[in-house]
Amino acid sequence: MKILVPVKRVIDANIRVRVKADNTGVETANVKMAMNPFCEIAVEEALRLKEAGNAEEVIVVCVGPEKSAETIRTGLAMGADRGVHVATDERLEPLVIAKILKVVAEKEGTDLVILGKQSIDDDNNQTGQMLAAIMGRPLGSYISKIESSDGGFAITREIDAGLESLKITSPAVVTADLRLNEPRYASLPNIMKAKKKPIEVMSPEDLGVEVKNRTNVVRVDEPPAREAGIMVSSASELVDKLKNEAKVI
């Protein structure tokens, strides 16, 4: 089995983002970037499937600017076998990304695509679902467990009301939720080894995908700030405030 793991380069989860003064987006210059945390979980799961003897190769793919190569290297340092970099400086929507990933997945002949369920920058939560739809493959969204079963996959999904178990056929597209696993840290020897692993670079045009967005970001604003309120020091004071001042109980 060949597994493809699409990853995204995002502002590090620990950085507090700032909206640009001209309201065109958020400040990304000189900001620490990292692999999207859900993508790390996806890479980890692919590696575990390989280590358990269920897969032969794990390929990490990233669609994005030149620096995205660093994010691919992170995946290679974790243990993925090779990388594919679809290089572009354009802002790409999930639908365009999904179209690019479809071509890469078909070209590579992958049996399983594992994506993070959402990226923590745009918070779209779309690409995996879109990829499954346009590839005509079963979708396992928000999974917290995956096992090979009867030539397909047995998955557990995290849904709003609890957990759901499904069986899906192979090849498939699944999206990783938080509790699928805890991703490993890359060891120093593996970071060194990753530098020698191949990354194939191509453009969306090479893959025959037209980069055409359907939405236009009109502006980006700061959300209304919430002010810190007052401190209380006893249960009676708190209950009194909630009853008589806030009037919520």
Added chain:
Amino acid sequence: MSVLVIAEHDNSQLFPSTLNTVAAASKINSEVDVLVAGSDCGDIAAQCAKIAGVGKVLCADAPTYANEITENTAALVKAHVSNYSHVLAPASTFGKALIPYTAALCDVQAISDISEVVSEDTFVRPIYAGNALQTVQSSDSVKMITVRTTAFELADAESGSAEVITVEDFGATDWVQFVDQNLSQSERPELTSAKVVVSGGRGMQNGDNFAMLEKLADNLGGAVGASRAAVDAGFVPNDYQVGQTGKVVAPDLYLAVGISGAIQHLAGMKDSKVIVAINNDEEAPIFQVSDYGWNEDLFVAVPALQAELESN
């Protein structure tokens, strides 16, 4: 052309998220239809017909739709999409899986988690865990959207009189086989629509200690939630999680107990009307967004609060 809202339900109950989504749809266009896909879902369709502002209810009642299999519901929605300018669903795990999948089938770029309708093609949505608000304009001929339910009021559930139209079953995929569900059983109100939410974090130390919060929630008629740290530690199940990647809540009263206030948690609760934080760390970021903060050991504060509420 009118707006189609996809109802969220479990075949026995219509979820309030449907009412919020109808309210959002009404801000786009006064003509709103609702699609109910389910099995033995006639009562749900009848309830949808009573929602204020709904013109027609399309009801697909078939075993195909007994469970929310994305592929099956998407094929049904796609079959009806040509009659609509917009398709809306709540931004729950149901809608978040369904809308992008359906959009891609129709070659449409979906718009996720809108918190405001600016015009029929322009919407506001939170990005970066709610630390920025993006205004986005769509040029697609059909807009496919998930709705942040806490940002819209509940449409009136009693004053409508829509007609119910039976629509055909578009067939089930053979790629996906439903096995089972393991759902949390609770007598308490549902987390995303509760008026009061009592949430615990890592500071709770273990799952047993959540009994204190359950007691408090029962006294206040509220639901119990948790931070990601508490869920990751195995104190409570995944469906308790409030935050950027969990549930988004905006109750009248949010009580954060032993929760430090990580950005991802704040993303899920900072639109609550009143926030109360109990934490033994006076530097905890949660105090910066709280209306009332109490810097105290939660194992002292929670029993004291419970006693005070009981004596009142």
